[in-house]
Amino acid sequence: MTVVFQKTKGLTDNPTHYCPGCTHGIIHRLVGEVLEELGVLDNAIGVAPVGCSVFAYNYFNCDMQQAAHGRAPAVATGIKRVRPDNFVFTYQGDGDLASIGTAEIVHAAHRGEKISTVFVNNAIYGMTGGQMAPTTLIGQKATTAPYGRDEAHSGRPIRISEMLSTIHGAKFVERVAVNTPANIRKAKKAIKECFQIQLEGKGFGIVEVLSTCPTNWGLTPEEAMKWLEDNMIPYYPLGNFRRPEEVE
């Protein structure tokens, strides 16, 4: 018998505090596996956000820092500029990156900071109890949008990957999902490519990962995966938006 799957050294032995079926656990594991495979675990510094994944520093088996809400790219900028030989990444949710932290991520990308960002988009504020986020879909119910998001009132959901791919400094932009084993494998590939771009000194990279929130969506974990596929992927199309060779 050969081992085909075992826990990565990129994660600590702490059990996560996430709700049953929350895909943060899957994405944590992918990041941990990539850090291990690239051999940067001893050299990596992660920046945790505010939100459900605020305790990410307990789970990643590398040095971690925790930033104020939305400011992970600013903190990562500081770390990378002081310690350019370290691998620096941020791990952020949509309430963090796409809302209060939009300025930080846009300008970190614009400056071409040599950091990598894992952006987990589940279209809702998880930790605070299911409020509407900038990424909440039209018609999607949230505690602050009990009748569903109304375009006339709140505008359309923001597409971060498309926006960042118009910025010259962003050298790698890809959107993936973790709703099926096949998509999870593709997500890992994208995260690896993104991280490699930093290691090669090419500049800023971001991977947007479509994720679920069964608790605040009011669905079972299985239904949530289906909801992601039926509702999120049509609005947030998967695929690569930018590779370094495409930037003139």
Next chain:
Amino acid sequence: MAKVKGKVSFQENLCKGCGLCTTVCPVKIITLDTSKINVKGYHPATVNDPNRCIGCANCATICPDVVIAVERE
């Protein structure tokens, strides 16, 4: 045709009973064991017919809590 044989092992007490592994198993051998409650208070996932496992690792790939390890012959 020789069938690929696999072996999955679950760390039962880490399982949160989300059931995602049961949805992706191509041979449908994983279920939540409703006769049991683990230390977290959930019905843990279990394999009811281990001989049919093909070691595809789909269950381990989708498990959010890294409960599953997979071996293949």
